[in-house]
Amino acid sequence: MTRREFLKTFAACAAFGAAAHIAGKPLFSAAAEKSPAKKTPRPFAKSVIEIWVWGGPSQLETFDPKPNAPHDYNGGFKAIPTNVSGIEISEFFPLLAKHADKYSLIRSMTHPYPGHETATYLMQTGRSPGGGRVYPAIGAVIAMFKAREYKGDLPPCVILTVPKGRFSEVGFLNERYSPLVTGGNPAAAKFIVDGIVPPGGLTSEEIADRFTLLDRLDTFGRSFPENPALKAFDRAGIRARRVIEGDAAKVFDLSLETPEMRDRYGRTTLGQSCLVARRLVEAGVPYITINAQGWDTHKRHFETMKTKAAEMDRATTALITDLHEKGLLDSTIIWWTGEFGRTPKIDWEAPWNGGRNHYCKCFSSLVAGGGFAGGKVVGTSDEFAEKVVSRPVAPQDMLGSIYELCGIDPDGPLPNPIGLETTVLPPESQAGRLREIYRERA
Amino acid sequence: MKSFLLLLSLLAALCTAAEETSIYRKPTPVAIRSEVDRALAADWERNGIAVPHEASDCVLVRRLHLALAGRLPIPDEARAYVNSTAPDKYETLIETLLNSDNFADYWTMLWSDTLRIKSEFPINLWPNAVYGYQRRIRRFLKENEPYDRFARSLLTAAGSNFRVPEANFYRATADRSAQGIAGVVALTFLGSRFETWPEADRKKFSALFEPVAFKSTKEWKEEIVYWRETPDISDPQTAAAEAVLSHPDFARALVNRVWFRFFGRGIVHEADDLRPDNLPVNPELLELLARKFRESGYDFRLLCRTIAESAACRAASGNGDERAERHFAAFAVRRLPAEVLDDAIRDLTGVPGSYSSVIPEPFTFLPAEARTVTLADGSISSSFLILFGRPARDSGKLSERSDLITDKQRLQLFNSGEIYRKLGKIQQGSALKPLPRKVEELYWLFYSRPPTVGEKLTIQTALKNTKKRWRFPQDLSWILLNSKEFLHQH
Numbered sequence: 001m002t003r004r005e006f007l008k009t010f011a012a013c014a015a016f017g018a019a020a021h022i023a024g025k026p027l028f029s030a031a032a033e034k035s036p037a038k039k040t041p042r043p044f045a046k047s048v049i050e051i052w053v054w055g056g057p058s059q060l061e062t063f064d065p066k067p068n069a070p071h072d073y074n075g076g077f078k079a080i081p082t083n084v085s086g087i088e089i090s091e092f093f094p095l096l097a098k099h100a101d102k103y104s105l106i107r108s109m110t111h112p113y114p115g116h117e118t119a120t121y122l123m124q125t126g127r128s129p130g131g132g133r134v135y136p137a138i139g140a141v142i143a144m145f146k147a148r149e150y151k152g153d154l155p156p157c158v159i160l161t162v163p164k165g166r167f168s169e170v171g172f173l174n175e176r177y178s179p180l181v182t183g184g185n186p187a188a189a190k191f192i193v194d195g196i197v198p199p200g201g202l203t204s205e206e207i208a209d210r211f212t213l214l215d216r217l218d219t220f221g222r223s224f225p226e227n228p229a230l231k232a233f234d235r236a237g238i239r240a241r242r243v244i245e246g247d248a249a250k251v252f253d254l255s256l257e258t259p260e261m262r263d264r265y266g267r268t269t270l271g272q273s274c275l276v277a278r279r280l281v282e283a284g285v286p287y288i289t290i291n292a293q294g295w296d297t298h299k300r301h302f303e304t305m306k307t308k309a310a311e312m313d314r315a316t317t318a319l320i321t322d323l324h325e326k327g328l329l330d331s332t333i334i335w336w337t338g339e340f341g342r343t344p345k346i347d348w349e350a351p352w353n354g355g356r357n358h359y360c361k362c363f364s365s366l367v368a369g370g371g372f373a374g375g376k377v378v379g380t381s382d383e384f385a386e387k388v389v390s391r392p393v394a395p396q397d398m399l400g401s402i403y404e405l406c407g408i409d410p411d412g413p414l415p416n417p418i419g420l421e422t423t424v425l426p427p428e429s430q431a432g433r434l435r436e437i438y439r440e441r442a
Numbered sequence: 443m444k445s446f447l448l449l450l451s452l453l454a455a456l457c458t459a460a461e462e463t464s465i466y467r468k469p470t471p472v473a474i475r476s477e478v479d480r481a482l483a484a485d486w487e488r489n490g491i492a493v494p495h496e497a498s499d500c501v502l503v504r505r506l507h508l509a510l511a512g513r514l515p516i517p518d519e520a521r522a523y524v525n526s527t528a529p530d531k532y533e534t535l536i537e538t539l540l541n542s543d544n545f546a547d548y549w550t551m552l553w554s555d556t557l558r559i560k561s562e563f564p565i566n567l568w569p570n571a572v573y574g575y576q577r578r579i580r581r582f583l584k585e586n587e588p589y590d591r592f593a594r595s596l597l598t599a600a601g602s603n604f605r606v607p608e609a610n611f612y613r614a615t616a617d618r619s620a621q622g623i624a625g626v627v628a629l630t631f632l633g634s635r636f637e638t639w640p641e642a643d644r645k646k647f648s649a650l651f652e653p654v655a656f657k658s659t660k661e662w663k664e665e666i667v668y669w670r671e672t673p674d675i676s677d678p679q680t681a682a683a684e685a686v687l688s689h690p691d692f693a694r695a696l697v698n699r700v701w702f703r704f705f706g707r708g709i710v711h712e713a714d715d716l717r718p719d720n721l722p723v724n725p726e727l728l729e730l731l732a733r734k735f736r737e738s739g740y741d742f743r744l745l746c747r748t749i750a751e752s753a754a755c756r757a758a759s760g761n762g763d764e765r766a767e768r769h770f771a772a773f774a775v776r777r778l779p780a781e782v783l784d785d786a787i788r789d790l791t792g793v794p795g796s797y798s799s800v801i802p803e804p805f806t807f808l809p810a811e812a813r814t815v816t817l818a819d820g821s822i823s824s825s826f827l828i829l830f831g832r833p834a835r836d837s838g839k840l841s842e843r844s845d846l847i848t849d850k851q852r853l854q855l856f857n858s859g860e861i862y863r864k865l866g867k868i869q870q871g872s873a874l875k876p877l878p879r880k881v882e883e884l885y886w887l888f889y890s891r892p893p894t895v896g897e898k899l900t901i902q903t904a905l906k907n908t909k910k911r912w913r914f915p916q917d918l919s920w921i922l923l924n925s926k927e928f929l930h931q932h
Contacts, residue, residue, distance in 0.1 A: 117563045129564060130616055134836045155850055163825060168834040176848050181825050183859075194825075195853035199862045209908070213921055216900050220927035223466055226762030229775045230926050233847045240852035418841060 043331065044407030045370030047281045048142060050289045051274075051316065051336040052164065055116070055296025056363070058342035058356050061305050063364040064107045064385050065090040066344070073344050073384050075302055075354070084375040092309035095317040101375040102320050102329065103368035104437045108379020108388040111340070111395050114358040116296075119339035120164060125171065126396035126425040133420070136171030138399050139287040141424060143177040144415075145408045146286035153239065153248040154196075155180040158280055159289040160273040172418045179289065186254060186272035193252045196243055204245070211241065251279045264322070266314040274319040281323065281332050295338060299355045301346070320368050333370030333402055338363065344384045362388050365398065371405035373439040394429040401434040461894050466932075467495040467758035477734075479753040481727040482770060491771045494757040499524045500891035501932065502532065502756065505773070507890075508931045509704050510539040510750060512548025512779075512815050514786050517886035524891075536750045540743050546584040547816050549746075551781060552703055553579050555843065556630060557614060560820030560835045564616040568663040569806060569819065571603040571610050576818035578607035582742075589696060589740035590687055593631055597683040602659070602666050609667040612654050616836070623651040629838055631686050633695025634716045650685055653678040691716050697731040697745060698722075702840060704749050706774045707767070714840050723768055759932040775932045777845045780830035784814040787923070790887055791864040797822055829854060855924050868919045877905070880915050888922040 060066055065079035065088060079088040082100030089097055089105075096103075113119040118129045124137035136144075143157035150156050159179040163169070170178035183194040192199055198207065221230055243249060254262060254272060257279075265271035270292050277288045292312065297304045316336065323329040341363025342356035362381045368374065379391035400410035403424060410425040410433075471493040474483045486493060497505065503523040507515040515523070523535060539545055559576055561569045582592045599608035612618075615626045624647045625636035636644060653670040675681050686692060695716055702713035709728045710716050722728045731748065738744050749755060760772030767774045778786065788794055794810040797817065806822060814827070820835035829851055831844030855861055868884075881901055885893045893901070901918070908914060922928055 121563065133616075134564060134834060163828075168828070168836070175829075175831055175844050175846055176850075178828070178850075180850055183825075192859060194860070195850065195856070195858045198857050199859035201862070206910075209904075210917055210920055213900070213904050213917070214924055216904075217897055217921055218926060219465070219894060219897060220925065220930075220932070223463055224759060224761045224775065224932075227760060227775050228762055228764075229777070229847070229930070233777075233852075233926055233929070236847045236849045236852050239849045240856055243849070243853060244857055418839075 045333045045402075045405045046146075046331045047285060048138075048287050048333045048335060048370070048402060048406065049274075049277045049281065049319070050139065050287070051334065052289055052291050053295050053312075053336065053338040054164065054291055054293045056119075056338040056340045056342055056358055057295045058297070058301065058305070059107070059359075059362065059364040059381070059385050060342075060344060061090045061092050061302075061309060063089050063093075063105045063366060064381055066383060066385050069344075069384050072346055072348075075346055077302070087375070087377055090309075092305055093313045095313045096320075099317060099320055102324055103334070103366050103374050104372055104376040104378065106365045106367065106378045106393050106398070106434070107362075107381050107385075108390065108392050109337070109341070109363045109365050109395075109398065110388050110392050111360050114340065114360045116339060116358075119358075119360055123337065123339050123395045123398075124164075124169065126399045134168055134171045135422075136173040136177070136414075137169040138402065139179055139289055140170045140173050140177040141414065142287045142403075142406055142408065143179075144173055145406070147177070150284055150286050152284045153243045153246060154251065154280070154283060154285055156285060157287045157289075158182065158285055159291060160276060161185060161269065162291055162293070164289075164291060172416055172420065174417055179287075182252070182276075185269055186252070186276050187267055187269045191252050191254060191272075191276070193249070196249050197252055198244070207244070248283070251283045252276060261322075264314075265318040266311050268311045268315070270311050271315040271318065274315040278319060278322055278326075278328075281328055282326075297342065297355060298352060298357055300353050301342070301356045302354055316366075323369060329369040331370060333372065333405060334368040335365070335398075335402060336367070337365035337398070341385075344386045362386060365393075367401075367434075367437070371439050372401075372434075373437045376437045378434060378437060392429070392431050393434065394431070396425050397428050397431065397433045400425050400428050401438075404433060405438065461896065465498060465891060465894060466501055467498055470496055472496040472753045472756050472758075474753060476748075476751065477730060478727065478748060478751075481724065481730050482753050485724040485727065485769055486771050489765070489769055491766055491769055494753075494766065494771045496756050497758045497773065500889075501759070503535065504890040505755070505931065506532075506535055506539060506750060508778070508782065509755070510536065510548070510746065511542055511544035512551065512782050512785075513544055514789065515890050516789075517883060517890075520886055520890035532756075533751060536747055540747060543584075544815075545746075546580050547813065548782075549583050550576065550580040551815050551817075553583070554818065554820070555833045555835055556699070556838050556840075557611065558820070558835045558838045559610075559614065559818065562821040564836055565614050565820075567603070567610055567614055570663070571607075571613070572819045574604065574607040575610040575614075586741065586743045589735075589742050590692075591740075593692075594683045594687060597627070597631075597686055598679040600667050600669055600679065602664055604661070604664050606667075612667050613656070613665060618656065620648045620652045620654070623654055624648040626838065627651065627682075627686060629714060631695065632689055632691045632716065633699055633710075633714045634691065635714070638715070638717045647685070650678070650682040693732040693735050693740070694728060697735050698728060699840070700742075700745055701731070701749060704755060705770060706776045706845065711768075712841065724770075773932065775930050777830075777847055777930055779843065779845070780827045780832040781814040781817070783830055783929070784824075784826055786928075787861075787864060788814070790919075790923075791867045793864040793867050795824065795826075797824065826854070826860070852924075855929075861920075861923070865916050865919050865923070868915060877911075877914065881918065884915065884918055884922060888919075888925075888928045 060074055061077060066074050067079045078091045080091045080094060080097050081088055082097040084100040087100050111122055113122055121129045125135040127135045139157045147156055157177060157179040159181050161182045161184060163181050184192040224230055250256065254275060257275060262275065265275040273290045277290055280288045294308055320334060323332055340358055340360040343359045347355045362385060379393055380389045381387060382389050403410040408424060411423055414422050414424045474480060483493065503515050503520050507513055523531060554576055558565050559567060559572055561567050561572045567575065595608045596611035599606060599611055601609045603610050603613055612623060615623055628634050628636045653672050655668055655670050657666050659666060669678050672678055698708045698710050698713050702708040709724055710720055710722045734748065735745050754770035757771060757773050759775050760767045763772055766772040784795055795814055797808040823832065831846060833842035882892060885891060905911065905914060
């Protein structure tokens with residue numbers, strides 16, 4: 001179905017579903033598009049886990065291997081079959097290969113920005129850099145749209161464990177939708193989340209005593225009881241105390257998991273971050289980012305891949321299968337991507353010694369769960385993974401698909417405190433959003 | 443007997459209440475002594491708003507330090523002011539602060555927000571240029587260069603970003619089309635949103651910046667701003683500067699913006715959204731300040747002094763009367779700005795912040811003694827500064843700086859390892875003093891005032907019940923740090 005046909009069908013559905021649209025539930029499902037009268041819409045994804053492969057993972061050593069390309073391209077590394085016939089991935093991901101029915105691959109991601117910050121900005125906001133305005137990243141936008149239905153005590157957007165640090169992720173949205181940056185290390189003996197898990201040294205009684213005395217000594221507050229700024233301060237304090245003294249912090253306590261479960265994810269920062277992400281999903285947090293660092297492999301690419309890919313393989317596989325076993329995969333989107341891929345032709349010369357540089361024209365991403373079908377491949381690249389051959393996917397198409405599956409209309413207005421009239425995303429590209437891999441409702 | 447006890451405790455409560463009020467405000471109404479004060483008072487009378495109480499000395503010494511120098515007074519400064527009997531101590535303090543390096547540093551920071559000084563995306567000034575430009579702004583403030591001359595130097599600038607600091611004014615625009623530049627000029631110097639202008643005016647104004655052009659050199663990250671020759675205008679640089687400087691909103695926009703910096707709202711609000719249908723709350727006041735500013739030869743420091751001396755700056759803090767705040771008959775209570783809070787915590791605990799940046803190249807490392815307020819580059823930040831609403835310097839709008847209170851901020855101050863670690867140092871530093879002196883000192887440190895009788899009693903009771911007396915200074919510091927009185931300018 002072309003974009004035009006789709007829109008035509010959608011227009012027919014839209015008239016039918018106008019009431020729902022007005023009620024702020026703008027979406028349709030792939031099923032509804034076929035026979036609008038009978039089907040109820042697919043429930044929307046509740047949470048998104050973004051595995052941000054910082055630096056740009058190589059498409060060849062992940063999900064678009066080219067075993068038949070020259071050695072200067074594939075470095076002698078092979079492809080392996082998956083449990084879905086016809087889909088092969090890189091030999092660096094043997095565990096993930098056993099579960100290709102649970103995720104889909106996009107091998108035709110493409111955009112024009114080979115620099116980290118501009119590419120990150122585009123991949124996160126769907127907007128081209130420039131124009132003097134910094135748009136919010138997808139995490140902040142989803143946090144804002146989901147804020148009403150999300151009732152948890154933790155902030156609606158969490159990033160493990162360090163910020164991406166390239167631009168202000170909350171953009172022009174309210175600061176409350178900026179990500180909670182955990183800091184700390186979930187693979188350490190104690191995962192100390194800055195501000196949430198007390199750093200130790202104080203008993204809970206002593207903490208309670210401090211709060212009591214803080215209230216008693218609030219001379220200023222008692223002198224200006226009607227001041228709205230001070231009332232807001234109190235409200236924020238009550239919510240913060242609930243996080244500290246309630247159960248919310250337990251989500252970060254990995255000692256509550258069995259040792260076997262911890263091993264399954266791998267005892268690495270990445271692995272344990274994925275385990276925390278699963279616990280955050282269980283707590284209902286709408287958007288979780290895992291900032292997986294160390295993929296900017298200009299030098300000694302293959303040596304780095306051996307360790308990086310192994311921990312990634314284990315962590316991602318554990319996350320997908322664990323969510324699946326717990327029945328949470330249907331309501332959780334996993335989005336695995338870098339800001340771009342890497343140059344297919346290997347730079348063997350010193351100082352690179354077998355390195356790959358930034359490459360944005362053609363790279364791969366993985367999606368799973370939350371309304372995305374498994375066992376599919378979108379788009380193809382040429383024999384070197386250098387050019388997109390079919391079905392190009394622009395960042396705004398990828399983001400738009402995630403928004404749609406979360407029940408957020410990418411073409412709808414983006415409410416904001418600066419009074420800017422704008423939509424959630426710019427219009428989708430010619431090729432359009434990833435509707436071909438939206439799961440149909442059973 | 444029972445009723446006698448009840449009466450006694452009631453009396454005690456009353457005394458405490460009276461004492462509590464008197465530490466924040468004087469019993470007398472704020473004195474009306476200048477032309478500006480009369481413009482304020484006339485507006486209050488017109489609107490049926492009572493003349494506010496004058497804020498107490500303890501409040502004023504803290505308020506002036508925060509507004510003018512971007513820092514808390516140290517206990518000795520606060521005590522000296524409060525104990526002084528000089529009739530002109532308020533004016534003297536203003537003069538001292540205006541001449542201090544802290545004034546130049548703090549207002550350079552605020553100006554750098556407006557001028558969008560950052561090395562990276564989306565402004566891309568690059569590090570060398572950031573520092574040259576920031577020092578140029580500091581010179582304007584340190585030497586009290588007339589504002590019109592400063593503005594002219596930016597508007598007529600041409601040359602290399604590394605050699606001519608002013609040339610960075612035109613570079614600090616994410617959209618470098620003539621319209622983009624015109625929009626930035628309108629926001630910066632005329633305090634207005636270009637998109638609200640009529641189409642014809644926009645076209646005319648944009649045409650002035652059509653000649654501005656950029657070219658790179660062989661030097662890494664060097665860029666030259668130059669003016670293309672145009673057949674219609676003989677001296678495009680002067681023409682552009684004249685159009686801005688002769689605009690009736692040139693002085694108005696500046697005084698309104700500075701007023702906003704003191705009170706958290708402009709006489710026209712939003713303070714950088716001047717337009718015919720956004721009326722000033724007190725037109726006489728705005729005109730008076732603008733006129734005085736022009737007549738003084740655009741004396742920036744004098745403007746700051748005039749505002750600091752005004753009845754609006756001496757008024758007691760507001761207690762929820764939105765109308766009184768809007769007419770500046772009550773001082774608006776606001777959270778401390780991110781950088782000021784960061785510096786305050788560092789001054790209180792003696793633990794410096796640490797800043798390095800490996801994103802803008804060449805990499806930047808700052809000495810431990812550098813104050814956060816003096817951070818030149820908006821691209822160099824910390825999660826603390828981001829959390830507390832430091833502006834991203836993307837647009838130059840005042841609304842970029844957030845003084846909202848969020849749960850995450852409170853969690854950070856309640857419970858973070860960084861705060862625990864820093865507070866641990868307070869206890870070590872005051873280990874030798876007897877406890878009551880320590881309590882007294884901590885109150886001056888955090889609040890710029892002594893503890894009240896009621897507060898001392900509460901603390902004594904708490905001390906009796908604690909099992910860890912040795913840790914009490916740290917406990918109390920934690921409490922003071924997390925209190926409303928410390929975290930707000932009031």
